[in-house]
Amino acid sequence: MGDKPIGGEKRVFMTGNEVVAYGALAAGADIMYGYPITPQNEIMHYWTRMVPKYGKGFLQTEDELSAGFTTIGGVLAGKRAFTATAGPGNVLMQEPMSMAEAMRLPTVAVVQQRGGPSTATVIYSQQEVILTTMGGNGEGLRVVYSTATHQELFDYTIKAFNTAWKYRFPTFVLGDGYQAKMRESLTLYDPEDRGIEMVVPEAFVGRSGTPGVDRPPAQYRNTYSMEEELAGALAENIAAYEKAAPEISEYEEMGTQDADLVIVAHGVVSRAAKLAARDLGKEGIRVGYFRPITLRPLPVKRIRELAGGTGTFLVVESAYGQLARILMEAAFGAAVRIVPLYKPGVGVTSEEVVTRVRELVGQSL
Amino acid sequence: MTIEPVMPKCWRADTKPHKFCPGCGHGLVLKALGEAIDELDIQDRVVFGCDIGCSLLAWDFFNLDTVQTHHGRTIPVITGLKRANPGLVGVAYMGDGGGYAIGAQHLVSSAARGEKITAILVNNTQYGMTGGQMAPTTLPGQKTETSPYGRDPETTGTPTQGPEMVATITADGAYVARGTVFNVRQLKTFLKKALENQMAGRGYSFVEALSLCPTNWRTNAEETWNMVNKVMPEYFKVGELKVPAGMGGQ
Amino acid sequence: MAKTVKIMLAGEGGQGVQSVAEIIAEAANEQGREVLYIPNFGVEQRGGVSIAFLQIGDSPIGSPKFETGDIVVALSDRAITRTVQYVGPATVFVYDAGIEGAQTHLPQNAGRVLGIPAIDVAKRELHPRVFNIIIMGAVIRATGVVPEDAAKAAIEKQLGYKFEKDPQLRELNFKAIDRGAELVAGRL
Numbered sequence: 169m170g171d172k173p174i175g176g177e178k179r180v181f182m183t184g185n186e187v188v189a190y191g192a193l194a195a196g197a198d199i200m201y202g203y204p205i206t207p208q209n210e211i212m213h214y215w216t217r218m219v220p221k222y223g224k225g226f227l228q229t230e231d232e233l234s235a236g237f238t239t240i241g242g243v244l245a246g247k248r249a250f251t252a253t254a255g256p257g258n259v260l261m262q263e264p265m266s267m268a269e270a271m272r273l274p275t276v277a278v279v280q281q282r283g284g285p286s287t288a289t290v291i292y293s294q295q296e297v298i299l300t301t302m303g304g305n306g307e308g309l310r311v312v313y314s315t316a317t318h319q320e321l322f323d324y325t326i327k328a329f330n331t332a333w334k335y336r337f338p339t340f341v342l343g344d345g346y347q348a349k350m351r352e353s354l355t356l357y358d359p360e361d362r363g364i365e366m367v368v369p370e371a372f373v374g375r376s377g378t379p380g381v382d383r384p385p386a387q388y389r390n391t392y393s394m395e396e397e398l399a400g401a402l403a404e405n406i407a408a409y410e411k412a413a414p415e416i417s418e419y420e421e422m423g424t425q426d427a428d429l430v431i432v433a434h435g436v437v438s439r440a441a442k443l444a445a446r447d448l449g450k451e452g453i454r455v456g457y458f459r460p461i462t463l464r465p466l467p468v469k470r471i472r473e474l475a476g477g478t479g480t481f482l483v484v485e486s487a488y489g490q491l492a493r494i495l496m497e498a499a500f501g502a503a504v505r506i507v508p509l510y511k512p513g514v515g516v517t518s519e520e521v522v523t524r525v526r527e528l529v530g531q532s533l
Numbered sequence: 534m535t536i537e538p539v540m541p542k543c544w545r546a547d548t549k550p551h552k553f554c555p556g557c558g559h560g561l562v563l564k565a566l567g568e569a570i571d572e573l574d575i576q577d578r579v580v581f582g583c584d585i586g587c588s589l590l591a592w593d594f595f596n597l598d599t600v601q602t603h604h605g606r607t608i609p610v611i612t613g614l615k616r617a618n619p620g621l622v623g624v625a626y627m628g629d630g631g632g633y634a635i636g637a638q639h640l641v642s643s644a645a646r647g648e649k650i651t652a653i654l655v656n657n658t659q660y661g662m663t664g665g666q667m668a669p670t671t672l673p674g675q676k677t678e679t680s681p682y683g684r685d686p687e688t689t690g691t692p693t694q695g696p697e698m699v700a701t702i703t704a705d706g707a708y709v710a711r712g713t714v715f716n717v718r719q720l721k722t723f724l725k726k727a728l729e730n731q732m733a734g735r736g737y738s739f740v741e742a743l744s745l746c747p748t749n750w751r752t753n754a755e756e757t758w759n760m761v762n763k764v765m766p767e768y769f770k771v772g773e774l775k776v777p778a779g780m781g782g783q
Numbered sequence: 784m785a786k787t788v789k790i791m792l793a794g795e796g797g798q799g800v801q802s803v804a805e806i807i808a809e810a811a812n813e814q815g816r817e818v819l820y821i822p823n824f825g826v827e828q829r830g831g832v833s834i835a836f837l838q839i840g841d842s843p844i845g846s847p848k849f850e851t852g853d854i855v856v857a858l859s860d861r862a863i864t865r866t867v868q869y870v871g872p873a874t875v876f877v878y879d880a881g882i883e884g885a886q887t888h889l890p891q892n893a894g895r896v897l898g899i900p901a902i903d904v905a906k907r908e909l910h911p912r913v914f915n916i917i918i919m920g921a922v923i924r925a926t927g928v929v930p931e932d933a934a935k936a937a938i939e940k941q942l943g944y945k946f947e948k949d950p951q952l953r954e955l956n957f958k959a960i961d962r963g964a965e966l967v968a969g970r971l
Contacts, residue, residue, distance in 0.1 A: 181812040199617050207824070227616050230642035234609040237602065241613020244580075244600055249617060267603055291824065317843075346847040350821035351805075353812055373598035373614070374621045378577040380545060380596025389592040389601040391585070436847065443845035518845040 173222055178356045184347040185210035187318045188252065188278050190356055191325025193218055196366055197276075198247040199225030201238040205257040206290035207345035208280040212252070232257040236264025236277070243273050244388075246371025248329050250276040254345070255284055258296050258303075265338045266304025270390040272405060274332035274369070278325065278341045280348040283513040292345035293513045294435055297490035300340050301464035307402070309409045311339040311416055312464040314435040318354040320461075321347060326359050326366075333367040335412045342463065344486075346436050346515065413465035420459045421470075423449065427456030428479040429528060434460055434491055437516050441484050444521035453529055455482075463491075468498045475502030482524060484509040484516055541567025543576045545596045552590040556757065558744030559587060561714040562655055563594055565742075566624070569725035570597070575622055575732070580614055582607040584627035584636070587661040591626060605636025612639075612648045622731055623650040630660050633669035633693040644699045644737050647706065651727045651738040654695060656769065657746040665749030669693035672768055677749075692768050699739045700774040706736030709775035713743035715762045716771070723773070726780060735777045743769055787817070787840030788926050789849045792918070793866045794858030796833050799915030804835030807919060810929045810937035811839045819844040832865045839928040854926055855893075856918060858901075863888055875925060875971065899966040905959070913959035920963020925971055931960055 173193045182190075188211045192200065202212045212228070219226050225242075229235045235251045242249025253261050258279050268275040281296040283289030302308040311331050313324040324341050332339035359366055372386060379385035392398040420438070422445060424430055433441035438459040445457040458474060458481075460466050475481070481504050483492040488510050496506060509516065509524050540546065544567050553559045570579055581597045583589055585604035592601035602610045611623035632640050632654040640652065659677045660666040667680040670692050674683040700709040708730040712720035720742055727738035743765050747757045776782045790807070792800040801822050808820040816839050823834040838844045851871035857863040857878045863885060870876055870890040878885055880898035889896055899921055905914040916938070923934050938956050939946065946953040 181809060181818065201613060201616075225616060227613070229609065230638050233606065234612075234639055234642070237606045237609035238613030238616065240602075241610040241615070242617035244610070245614045245617035245621065247617040249613065263603060264606070267606075289825070346821060349824060350819055350847045351808060352819045352844070353817075371618070373580045373600060374578065374618055375598075376577075378596075379598055380543070380576070385545065385593075385596050385598055387593050387599040387601075389589075389599075390603075391589050391592065391601055439844070440846040443843075515846050515848045517848070517850050519850055 172358060173218070174356050174358045176357075176361070179353060180356055181351055181353045182318070183210060183349055183351050184318055184321050184343060185280070185349070186214045187321045187354060188325050188341070188343070189214035189218065191322045192250055193222065193224075194322070194356065194359055195326040195329040196248055197224070197250050197329065199227070199242050199249050201227045201229055201235045201242065201249065201251050203229050203232050203235045203253070203257060205232070205254050207282055207348040208252040208254045208278065210348070211278060232260035233263055236261045236275070237267070239275050239277070240264055240268055240273055243268075243275055244372045245374060246369050248276070248333070248369050250278065250329075252278040252280070254280045255282040255296070256287060258299055262299065262303035265310065266306050267390055268338040269304060269306050269309050271388050272336040273338065273372075274336050275338045276328045276332050276341070277338070278343065281342065281344040289513065290345065292486065292515060294344060294437060294486040295490065295512060296342070297463055297487060298493065300342050301494065307406065308464055309405055310337050310464055311335070311462065312342050313340065313461060314342045314463050315347065316436055316438045316459070318347070318352050322354055322356060326364065330364075330367050331416060333369055335408070335416065337409065337412070342435065344436055409465070414469070416462060417465045417467040418461040419467040419470055420461060422457040423454065424456035424458055424474060424478070427454055429482060429525065430456035430458050430474060430478045430480070431482045431484060431521060431525070432458045432491070432495060433484040434463060437484055437486055440516050440518040440521055443518035444525065447518065447522055448525055453525065455525055463494065466494060466498050471495065471498045472502060475499035475504040478504050480505045480507055480528065482507050482509060482521075482528065484521055486511050486514060486516060488512040542571045543567050543595050543597060545593060548593045551594060553587065554748045556745060556747040556754070557587070558657060558714040558742070558746070558761070559591065559655060561717055562653070562720065562742045562744060563591060565717050565721040566653065566724050567595065568721050569728055572725060573728055573732075575728070578620065579622045579624060580611070582611045582623065582625045584631040585662075586628040586631055588626050588628050588631070588655065589662075605631045605634070605639065607631065608636060608639040608643050608650070608652055611650050612643050615648065615650050619649070622728060624728075625650055625652045627652070627654055628661070629654060629656045629658070629668045629670040629693070629695075633695055640695075640699070641702065644703050644707070644739065647704050647736045649731050649734055649736070651731045651740070653724065653727070654739070654741045655744045656695070656741050657744040658692075658765065659746060659749055661746050661749055672764065694769070696739060696741050696774045699737070703737045703775065706777045707775050708736070708738045708777055708780065710773040711741045711743065711769060711771050713761060713766070713771050714745060715743070715758070730777060730780065735780075741769070743771065785841050787838050787842070787844055788854075788928050789852045790837040790839070790922060790926060790928070791852040791855045791866060791869050792835040792837070792922070793832055793856065793862035795862065796830055798833070798858050800833050800835050800858065803915050803919045803922070804837045806937045806941060807923060807929060807934065808837055808839075809940065810933045813937065814929055814933055816928075817841060817844055819847055821847045832859070832862050834865065854922065856922060858918065860885065877921065877925070877967070895971065897967060897970055901963065901966065904962055904966070908962065909959055910955055913955055916956050916959035917963035917966070920960035921967045922963075924964035925967045931964060934960055
């Protein structure tokens, strides 16, 4: 049983689902619970092949409700437990994740978005943004990382475990079917070699000593008899979330200084947006590029700064304005004009973004 | 002079009197469970999971590590816990709605997989916490808030035979029994065996407990006891349904 | 720094287009190039036209799928119909000359349309099983995305264990690469 599955830096060429399995392994994940759904299946396929070699655990559950709740059970036992899902499975996953939110449980879930609503396609979309950031009958006290490259898929799978266990909010890595199935290169590493210290998980229940004798019993609930009691618990959790939000939120930007037009995208679409901004720059058309990496909590401060000094946000996404909706909330009151390039359920190429920008620039001349 | 009531050692005295309605059967089931845990001396390793429905009121009932979950989802939480730390003794405590309706897939699948957990299901023939609606276990002709003219098996089926189902779908090594609050001593024996079976790692362990709900049944003491002692056993046979080899039958 | 080359391969399930894309992708990755390869996939496990999107360049690659290929290879009747939408004025469209009635629905707007007798060459000169390797030879010659030696090394890496048992198989595959390259040489 090797403790160091990844020795040294290693350049590899693989699919995103395989990357996630390696990321979880590198992070020291102990056990995965999952239910088959395309396009995340291969995460389970790769993980189950690693299980005996590295002494890990896996359970194939009866549905995503069970996958989420068993993950919670694993977390309660003090293990780095995770699950992966997509589309309709993500819908079911919101029930357990709302419990994790209520009880501040550090679950990690990888979501490979597929087309929606309903069964739709098994291929790709960015239509699970609102669901993943705000799903459940709660306040969205959770962390959602939206990755764009295989390197990030690896980096943020590792980071998700640390964020979850440090701040104790359910944490999601939001990928998509393209990232799941495509192959590209990345560098695998052991987090320790890069100076990344993994937060050590602690058991919520079943610690040493007899409850009521050696220690008080550890009793966790998500039910309250009185409104005031709930309000008190929520106030505490919301305060913790607000405090953590600026530390957690991340973004990437390029050429946004004094840009009158900024292309805003997240996840895999940001690759096309970034390329478009670069290509337009070569033509002498100056546009900025901005990408929230955390969709929850959003990098609100930076968004507000940009929204105050930019004429137009061109919001590009493979959904019908889900990114735009959370962006507008963050930028509320700012003068920025939001122009959509929405392609729900299909990919966006840099050429399409370039064309749209040329139209916009032409209009303003 | 006040005489302190005798409570199982693993009960949590500072949360007593408990939150269940007067005359509720949960206290009796939890007493039998508490005594079984005491006798096995496993207070230090039991993790007690309770469902939504009246069972949630047990979230601070014991001096046991406890997690209160969602309606029907206690079995997967305890399953995940046990898989992650097999040294613990996982107890999933739920009502008939949680186990036979909204969480039926978890009961069926965990039983079929032979999870090494102990599932305890309290059958009081209706949904208590939500105000007395029809449950999978409601008896034919029984009046509830959603079967005000009596349950009609033609349109709503017959009472779920939970232990019979679990006994059928589990592998050898499973322990399956149906006890009743009318016979707490026997119920305690069943629960103790269900815990022992988990600890021995033989297989799935499931105990249904026939229980009382005078509040929603709107019955007086005599009618209540008649219901659990005479009427319910006509549909739900009390006894052991499956006992692993090596474990003596009752 | 070379511009990113966009390659599309399309055929019937079993024709091996995904294997070809994968081997070229591996070869280019070994050469230190930026590579992104994604197969199309749907709810069917088998059946339907199989399409591979492959991009190779020297700078980070944008969207995983593209609108217009630099080279689009269609290996069946249905694959031609399915891929004409990815053809533009600069696209080299390659199809197997043995596809019956192909002429009627070939793209009209392609920069170049090339029919190559890959199925025929495979059957007559080599072996039907290396049909896709002939296609691979044609693609790498037409695009220059990887040297032919690198492609051979990638094949060796993937199928080496089979070649150990049957060295003739190695010869057959390498020959298929060369023959594929010859089929397009001088025609672009």
